[in-house]
Amino acid sequence: MDNKRLDAVVAQARRDALAREGDYRARALKLYPWVCTRCAREFTHANLQQLTVHHRDHNHDNNPPDGSNWELLCIYCHENEHARYLDSQAGGGQEASTEAASFKAFANLKDLLGK
Numbered sequence: 206m207d208n209k210r211l212d213a214v215v216a217q218a219r220r221d222a223l224a225r226e227g228d229y230r231a232r233a234l235k236l237y238p239w240v241c242t243r244c245a246r247e248f249t250h251a252n253l254q255q256l257t258v259h260h261r262d263h264n265h266d267n268n269p270p271d272g273s274n275w276e277l278l279c280i281y282c283h284e285n286e287h288a289r290y291l292d293s294q295a296g297g298g299q300e301a302s303t304e305a306a307s308f309k310a311f312a313n314l315k316d317l318l319g320k
Contacts, residue, residue, distance in 0.1 A: 229275065230258050233258045234256075234277075236272045237276075241256065241277060242276045242277060242282075243282035243285075243286075244282055246279050256278070257277070257283045259276050259277070259283050262274055
């Protein structure tokens, strides 16, 4: 594949992604308050570029008109969410199995109260 054609394909893909993002981002910003749903950080026009639209099902082509697949996340929470998703896909992030606790804190409470 020649470099000019490859550059054209990449440029078109970027334009398509920006157009797709612009469409659902604008709609999400109209639907939802400008607050990160994870950390509750509030946003204004001055820092709105740090608020992103996250697809709950991780499918960027699933953009229902009611916004039910979106949530607004700050760039930090968005990165964290995608890292957790990638970890779970790779089989990581699973909690180690633990045995049930056997200590009974109030086992001799009656004896202590009786004294």
